[in-house]
Amino acid sequence: MILPDGLDQFLAASGWAGARVEPLAGDASFRRYFRIIGEGRQAVLMDAPPPHEDPRPFIAVAEWLGGVGLTAPEILARDLDRGLLLLGDLGDARLRETLDDDPAREEELYQLATDLLVQLHGHAPMSGLSPHGLDQWLDELMLFPDWYAPALGLDVDRDGYRAAWTQILAPVADDGLSPVTVLRDYHAENVMLVAGREGVAHLGLLDFQDALAGHPAYDLASVLEDARRDVPPALERAMLDHYIAATGNAAAFEPAYWALAAQRNTRILGVFVRLWKRDGKPHYRAFQPRMWELLERDLAQPGLEPVRSWFDANIPVNQRAAAWADAR
Known part of the structure; x- marks a missing residue:
């Protein structure tokens, strides 16, 4: 040490x-x-x-x-x-291990995690945060053609990629939902269960130094489509409905949720390859099959057809989850 x-x-x-x-x-x-x-x-x-x-x-x-x-x-x-x-010190009781030990608490604790975002999003963004909007979303997405595609020897249509993503993300950036503080790494390994606290205050937050001012759907997608832990689709649906019921953002929020979930998961596919290739951390390859499962789920949603078509034309099925199966 x-x-x-x-x-x-x-x-x-x-x-x-x-x-x-x-x-x-x-x-x-x-x-x-x-x-x-x-x-x-x-x-x-x-x-x-x-x-x-x-x-x-x-x-x-x-x-x-x-x-x-x-x-x-x-x-x-x-x-x-x-x-x-x-x-x-917030202790050792992370949401991830707590649920591994007691899966029966899954709905209870994910509802608390969702309610925490409802509370957070009830406040205007923290002053001085940089924006997390269309330009940033598109720039982040270039990690996929910059890192993922070369790692598998794929020559992809970069212009078509950016155009497809612009087509689905530009309406999200202009959907009228007020910006919030986006923690950007909100998932089960960055949420603590703090002893002696109740309700939303029972959850402690870690790893938020990259916070920006952005869309309220981003962090909900982050915690419900977790790179490191399987969240059942039925629970994801229930928590999405719970958030919408608590905030009243039904019409605009759900399309934004699926688009930003797809954006985030595509970015992470590139990030994990970069961590492997540039930073010497090959264990991140093991997360790629889960990331593909999540992305495929997102791309099946209405409104994501332009991006789904790009992936179908540029990324062969055997260069998706199957390409990383031996890394599990």
Whole structure:
């Protein structure tokens, strides 16, 4: 275990001198996490080393989320020059493992996760967030022809790809639904069950430093079409209906949901290949069959015919989920 430079001084200055340090699981970025254990208390250290990482967006979003009544880690201490943050510890009970251990709670907990978004979307976007709209959606989608297609030796119609996506996403960008704070990585491994809390406040949030101001359907698609966990289609349908009933956004919201779910899943197909090819993380290949299953489900929805036709013309069936089956 290689500890961050200057950690002893940082802990001493923060009132945690002599605390024990244990590694925690990291993520797809340069960030690392450690549990800091003192006498009768514990915290989490985020190591976000500059210039690769900047913890200031995380701090700003965490404080804003707390201000609107949601649960995010409290910022206990910071050293921005070294990229070190000491955070309140939300515990070990992630939504993912909780459901693995007790599948009977699936509807209950996904309804809480959906209600959290209803509460979040009741607030205007956090001030200062960059937009997440049509231009950003289209740029993100280029990860598929830039990384996925070359990895499988496919020569695809890039102009037709962008045109097809523009045809289905431009109406979403102009559907009249007010922008919200989009966490952008809202899924079962970034949601914690916080002991001693009830209702939506029972859920704690992680990994939101890339938040933008965008469409309310994006994060719902993120949690219900999870790259790392199977969510039954019937439960997805029930939670989509639950969100629509709670917000009253029936006419515009559902078409946007399927279009943005397809956009997100296509982007992730490219992201996971990039993590493999560029960043030396081949284990992300194992998620590709699930991503294809989700994308195929999205493309079957009404209104996505232009994109579905592009995939049918450019990506052979055996270069979809089957191409990654040996990576499971």
